[in-house]
Amino acid sequence: MATITANMVKDLRDKTGAGMMDCKAALNENAGDMEAAVDWLRTKGLAKAAKKAGRVAAEGLIGIASEGNEAALVEVNSETDFVARNDKFQDMVGTVATTALKTKGDVAKLEQAKYGSSKETVAETIKELVGSIGENMTLRRAAYLGADKGVVASYVHNTIAPNLGRIGVIVALESSGDSDRLMAVGRQVAMHIAAANPQSIDVASLDKALVERERAVLAEQARESGKPDNVIEKMVEGRLRKYYEEVVLLAQPFVLDPEKTVADALAASEKDIGGPIKVTGFHRFALGEGIERADSDFAAEVAAVASGS
Structure with a gap:
């Protein structure tokens, strides 16, 4: 050998x-x-x-699957929105999302997991679909949330089919209160996350490097005022509070009632639900975010085809 x-x-x-x-x-x-x-x-x-596989795949679908107090979120990319409307592609994304529940959102394990009831893996199934449909497709990412004492709510924006769309959110809420009412509140919070795109649940969990970078920018801006250092420090802290209102979930104005923060809205719901509510995690996927798309000159492409090059 x-x-x-x-x-x-x-x-x-x-x-x-x-x-x-x-x-x-x-x-x-x-x-x-x-x-x-x-x-x-x-x-x-x-x-x-x-x-x-060398071609940029920035379209596709976000898929969500839920079971009990668990939910998973996946992004599967294609080259064109046309393929995202293909029934085979939609079925595949739905099955991949369901499989992601079993692999707890681990992409490497998900790729090697069995696809539905077939003998093939998820990676092999996607590769076969690439050959049959004729477009590059990639399983880009996956996420998972579970709630021991509570619910995991979800929301899909720009829905193309049930649990499939262009923006997907899952959010875990823990509470000893009524689970059905908690799920309704969770869906509202998921809708808020889809619209407001927070970066963390609270200030404490915000990326420290992100905060320091913002602080440095704000300090430089404040120094241009020519005010003394003690005043500048107060200006920076005030502007940081405003920054937190933009990027921290619990500090953001609630999209369904902007007079309240998300934290205020949750507190107001606790009496109706019958217990304290705590947001323990969330994931938000927007289709194609962060993917560099190649610039396309359609006229040049047509000319190239016409000339046979």
């Missing part, structure tokens, strides 16, 4: 763009023959899928 080295696997991956494990399997199947391994990957459709 031929010895398959890491360099051989890397070379094959560079030639075909296929995954590392697929390249290793191809070399093993063909006794280390590089050209035969390339043909093997092409025959399996893996090289074709890998070629598509």
